[in-house]
Amino acid sequence: MASELGIQEQVFGGEHHSGRVARPLWAAMKRGALGRCPHCGQGKLFAGFTKSVDKCSVCGEELYHHRADDLPAYLVIVIVGHIVLGAFMAVEATSTLSMWQHIAIWVPLTIALSVALLQPVKGAVIGLQWALYMHGFGGEKDATEPRPGT
Numbered sequence: 001m002a003s004e005l006g007i008q009e010q011v012f013g014g015e016h017h018s019g020r021v022a023r024p025l026w027a028a029m030k031r032g033a034l035g036r037c038p039h040c041g042q043g044k045l046f047a048g049f050t051k052s053v054d055k056c057s058v059c060g061e062e063l064y065h066h067r068a069d070d071l072p073a074y075l076v077i078v079i080v081g082h083i084v085l086g087a088f089m090a091v092e093a094t095s096t097l098s099m100w101q102h103i104a105i106w107v108p109l110t111i112a113l114s115v116a117l118l119q120p121v122k123g124a125v126i127g128l129q130w131a132l133y134m135h136g137f138g139g140e141k142d143a144t145e146p147r148p149g150t
């Protein structure tokens, strides 16, 4: 019906419409969160703290296509904000700690959680983009968003 009218049917989710093999989303995100290549789960994903490798040293999968950009930082803020604020409010309601004691607990906890979560969250974002064939992970040129210096 839709094709008779010249309207292309829209299909959301999965890869059955594109002919490409569906990549396992959750497995890829988990591998990324563990700092491993989202494709093989063996090679290292990061060359530095948040610098990802250009390609997997084990399976050769190109990984520089990702556009994680600011998303990992936003997600870390959301996650850490909920944990620290929730814990602060619970402790505040059930204890008589001074303001200095609160500062001594929550400021280091916020910094430590943010540093600890940044790399795993970025890895999961790269895994997600890889699994969904985003930003050149599907083999096409990402011409609308040229890479600086190329």
Ligand SMILES: [Zn+2]
Pocket (backbone or CB within 6 Å): 037, 038, 039, 040, 041, 042, 043, 056, 057, 058, 059, 060, 061
């Ligand atoms: Zn790999």
